[in-house]
Amino acid sequence: MKVGILSFAHMHAYSYAEALNEISGVELFGIADENEERGKNAANQYKTNYFHDYHDLLKEDIDAVIICSENSRHKEMTIAAAKAGKHILCEKPLATSVEDAQSMIETCKKYGVKLQTAFPVRFNPPVQRVKQMIDNGELGRIVAIRGTNRGQNPGGWFIEEELSGGGAVLDHTVHVVDLMRWFMNSEVKEVYAEVDTVFNDIQIDDCGLLMLEFENGVFASHDPSWSRCKTFPTWGDVTMEIVGTNGVVHLDAFNQHFMVYNDADHKVNQEFWGNSYDLGLVEDFIHCLKEDREPSITGFDGLKAMEVAIKAYESAKMKKPIRIRNE
Amino acid sequence: MLKVAVIGAGTMGSAHSEAYVNMSDTVLVGIVDIREDVGRNLAESQRTNYYKSFEDLIASESPDLIDVCVPTSLHREYVEKAAKSKKHVICEKPLARNLEDARAMIKICKEEGVKLFVAQVVRFFPDYQKIYRLVAEQKLGKIGTVRTMRGGVFPTAWDDWYANVEKSGTLIVDMIIHDFDFLRWCFGDVERVFAKSHLGRDFNRIDHTFVSLRFKNGVIAHVEGSWAYPSGFKTEIEIAGSNGVLIHNSEDAVPIRSTLRENSLHISGVAVPESPLKTGPYQVELEHFVSCIINGTDPIVTAEDGFKALEISLAALESVKTGKVVALKEVD
Ligand SMILES: NC(=O)c1ccc[n+]([C@@H]2O[C@H](COP(=O)([O-])OP(=O)(O)OC[C@H]3O[C@@H](n4cnc5c(N)ncnc54)[C@H](O)[C@@H]3O)[C@@H](O)[C@H]2O)c1
Numbered sequence: 001m002k003v004g005i006l007s008f009a010h011m012h013a014y015s016y017a018e019a020l021n022e023i024s025g026v027e028l029f030g031i032a033d034e035n036e037e038r039g040k041n042a043a044n045q046y047k048t049n050y051f052h053d054y055h056d057l058l059k060e061d062i063d064a065v066i067i068c069s070e071n072s073r074h075k076e077m078t079i080a081a082a083k084a085g086k087h088i089l090c091e092k093p094l095a096t097s098v099e100d101a102q103s104m105i106e107t108c109k110k111y112g113v114k115l116q117t118a119f120p121v122r123f124n125p126p127v128q129r130v131k132q133m134i135d136n137g138e139l140g141r142i143v144a145i146r147g148t149n150r151g152q153n154p155g156g157w158f159i160e161e162e163l164s165g166g167g168a169v170l171d172h173t174v175h176v177v178d179l180m181r182w183f184m185n186s187e188v189k190e191v192y193a194e195v196d197t198v199f200n201d202i203q204i205d206d207c208g209l210l211m212l213e214f215e216n217g218v219f220a221s222h223d224p225s226w227s228r229c230k231t232f233p234t235w236g237d238v239t240m241e242i243v244g245t246n247g248v249v250h251l252d253a254f255n256q257h258f259m260v261y262n263d264a265d266h267k268v269n270q271e272f273w274g275n276s277y278d279l280g281l282v283e284d285f286i287h288c289l290k291e292d293r294e295p296s297i298t299g300f301d302g303l304k305a306m307e308v309a310i311k312a313y314e315s316a317k318m319k320k321p322i323r324i325r326n327e
Numbered sequence: 328m329l330k331v332a333v334i335g336a337g338t339m340g341s342a343h344s345e346a347y348v349n350m351s352d353t354v355l356v357g358i359v360d361i362r363e364d365v366g367r368n369l370a371e372s373q374r375t376n377y378y379k380s381f382e383d384l385i386a387s388e389s390p391d392l393i394d395v396c397v398p399t400s401l402h403r404e405y406v407e408k409a410a411k412s413k414k415h416v417i418c419e420k421p422l423a424r425n426l427e428d429a430r431a432m433i434k435i436c437k438e439e440g441v442k443l444f445v446a447q448v449v450r451f452f453p454d455y456q457k458i459y460r461l462v463a464e465q466k467l468g469k470i471g472t473v474r475t476m477r478g479g480v481f482p483t484a485w486d487d488w489y490a491n492v493e494k495s496g497t498l499i500v501d502m503i504i505h506d507f508d509f510l511r512w513c514f515g516d517v518e519r520v521f522a523k524s525h526l527g528r529d530f531n532r533i534d535h536t537f538v539s540l541r542f543k544n545g546v547i548a549h550v551e552g553s554w555a556y557p558s559g560f561k562t563e564i565e566i567a568g569s570n571g572v573l574i575h576n577s578e579d580a581v582p583i584r585s586t587l588r589e590n591s592l593h594i595s596g597v598a599v600p601e602s603p604l605k606t607g608p609y610q611v612e613l614e615h616f617v618s619c620i621i622n623g624t625d626p627i628v629t630a631e632d633g634f635k636a637l638e639i640s641l642a643a644l645e646s647v648k649t650g651k652v653v654a655l656k657e658v659d
Contacts, residue, residue, distance in 0.1 A: 143530060143535060144525075144535040148474075150567075192539065192652070194541050194547045196471065196545065198472075199469075199471050199569050208547070209472065209539050209547050209548075211521055211523060211537060211539050213523065217528065219523035219524075219537065223549060225471065225472050225567065227471060227472050227567035228567075228572060229569075229570065229571045229572050231571065243535045243553065245530065247556070247557045248556050248557075319519070319652060320651070320652055321652070
């Protein structure tokens with residue numbers, strides 16, 4: 001099986017490339033990147049072919065692509081890949097508008113290719129264990145969920161609205177909302193949000209707070225802020241507190257780490273030693289192609305999680321809760 | 328020596344009574360409780376007198392200070408009695424169950440020329456005091472987001488009054504008012520509130536709440552409260568600013584953890600965390616109020632602050648009930 005990576009704009013491209021190299025029977029056929037320096041360096045690093053124009057990579061005999069471009073280019077690349085008959089694993093957020101996501105999903109369907117949204121946190125073993133506890137009924141009935149996905153300001157194109165489509169709220173809402181949807185098999189029906197720019201001197205939002213209501217009656221809150229300062233010992237977190245009628249579970253997904261204090265770097269660091277969830281995601285994508293089954297995380301999943309972030313911006317602007325229609 | 332009497336011999340009444348006995352400027356002259364056995368027990372263990380009624384207490388002991396530790400909806404009744412007998416009053420938080428009562432209590436104490444203190448005790452916790460100072464000194468730069476968590480198991484009390492919305496106002500009025508008051512102390516007044524809780528979703532003795540606060544100075548706060556845990560109690564606070572992040576969890580700040588074999592002193596083999604202080608925050612709080620009375624100085628938390636904190640709680644409760652954003656009034 002041959003896979004190409006379209007753009008290394010998103011840093012996850014590196015760990016996806018590593019994952020592809022680790023899976024037997026899979027070849028990283030080539031890397032396309034309009035940023036020549038970045039693309040050639042990556043191609044060298046992973047000993048693969050470099051393409052300046054991603055259309056040229058799509059002409060090659062490859063089975064699938066992983067799209068790691070700037071968010072606003074996901075749509076264009078997905079549609080081109082679908083038309084070229086390549087299956088797609090697309091970085092989150094799936095798109096920057098609901099309409100774009102819809103047309104991506106429809107095009108993939110029309111051309112008979114699979115579209116998977118990259119929500120690697122679903123492959124984090126502690127997250128999977130909590131999902132299992134919920135499915136087993138160990139928590140009883142879920143009554144409330146509190147989530148966080150804090151981070152640091154990533155800079156670069158992430159803080160340019162034309163390229164990213166949104167700041168912290170778009171970047172850091174989708175993972176946890178995806179987990180909430182997955183855990184409960186229920187859709188968000190109402191979003192309220194406070195959104196602002198406080199920590200950085202930038203044009204895009206860097207902090208926020210979402211209050212959610214699900215179709216199943218569960219309410220939730222989520223903090224997507226880029227609130228981790230430069231000296232913080234790690235990039236950020238994914239945490240959830242799940243309150244059920246039988247008790248409460250705390251999930252700190254990346255709390256498989258130890259502390260390292262280092263005078264040479266003038267830094268205190270959390271060193272993560274848990275399993276790579278990016279590898280889990282890519283393996284799952286490859287399996288779904290081999291077995292010719294539905295992706296475990298669909299384009300629709302990507303759309304619904306992103307929609308919540310879009311509505312959060314709308315709510316913050318209108319200063320009132322916003323309803324989401326689910327069919 | 329200030330003569331103090333405590334009304335209500337439950338959880339808080341017991342804690343306050345013990346503090347007065349330990350304090351050097353006070354003498355505990357009496358306990359009042361409608362439950363005679365509970366009242367007598369506490370009076371006996373603190374070597375003081377039990378009275379069945381407030382009137383008997385006043386007649387026999389003529390105290391200088393009345394400390395009201397009865398369920399919230401009864402605060403007004405006792406504060407008014409104390410004020411009319413010209414006694415200073417300390418009243419447990421929340422000041423009252425509704426703003427009308429709270430306003431009337433402040434008014435009558437003023438009219439009768441007695442001092443009214445509200446026991447918003449979090450302002451006397453050494454960790455929270457330190458956090459307040461770091462924020463005031465702008466150590467973290469410009470503050471963007473604040474998160475607090477407070478809670479644990481559903482409280483057990485006389486007549487299960489915490490489970491009665493009319494009496495307790497749920498954990499939003501009863502418990503996270505601590506965080507509302509603390510955050511108001513740090514960041515000033517609140518502009519708008521949006522909240523979710525289990526009120527009206529009928530779970531028996533399970534409640535959980537998320538409250539979104541937007542302060543006038545722009546700070547976004549998430550205040551969480553829980554009465555949904557099977558056991559325990561904890562608090563958490565995180566403040567993120569342009570220069571740094573402060574994180575404090577009560578479960579982490581534990582200098583002693585012992586796991587002892589079952590013996591004559593310890594019944595079980597479970598790990599017991601302890602965080603001892605020279606003087607507990609409840610006593611620090613009461614000592615402060617007593618010194619305000621003795622020296623005629625202003626308290627670090629006023630009855631008006633108690634009123635304002637209650638306003639935030641009631642706005643959150645209204646938001647839960649209506650599903651709408653509630654803006655706080657400019658001036659009352
Ligand atoms: N500051 C804190 O951390 C804190 C903690 C817990 C409670 N509180 C507050 O303290 C107050 C009391 O709470 P609690 O947990 O001690 O309740 P509790 O039920 O343990 O105690 C209340 C006591 O009042 C007595 N009582 C009831 N009606 C009475 C009446 N009419 N006259 C005299 N006594 C009467 C009851 O018999 C009971 O002993 C409440 O306002 C509560 O919100 C504050």
